[in-house]
Amino acid sequence: KAGVTQTPRYLIKTRGQQVTLSCSPISGHRSVSWYQQTPGQGLQFLFEYFSETQRNKGNFPGRFSGRQFSNSRSEMNVSTLELGDSALYLCASSPEGAVSFGDTQYFGPGTRLTVL
């Protein structure tokens, strides 16, 4: 099976702009979670999507949003970018996500976002 893919791999934006990141999960996986990874902060949970519905949300401002399509592909959007949004954004897929006790998450390579 192909792994989790994320596009683009690198992005450079300026403050105030908006950005859309894309994630394609492993075939058959219905849950997609997004994380922000920064040095010293580890992985901070952004949100989880399952069957096109946002099921859980982390502690991030409303500028961070996402959606999931019927084929389980997911997009994440960040509006009005700030310097502090510079990070590696990781997507992870799993078969069932939060409601499953036996799930394992598989990660994509991430999108490195730099905000100037």
Next chain:
Amino acid sequence: AQSVSQHNHHVILSEAASLELGCNYSYGGTVNLFWYVQYPGQHLQLLLKYFSGDPLVKGIKGFEAEFIKSKFSFNLRKPSVQWSDTAEYFCAVKVYGQNFVFGPGTRLSVLP
């Protein structure tokens, strides 16, 4: 809310030394536990996981971890590290109905 702590921010070892990375979590109920590794320039990969049964879990590349419920711990071990083990290691916890919670990570540097 549950939390995960990892004892060391950065560990430096020489090749052939033994490794133990600490992980503690705060949730008192039933948990699933994971260790992930992120090699330089690569994406996060699953090293091993514990769901139930034998508390000593073996993973890939000679790693193992021991779940000690009374100590809320899931420490990662390897008897003899190699230069290629240089990476960042993340402990993660999953509780039913909730999302994964990751620790802050431990950076391991192995000197040749």
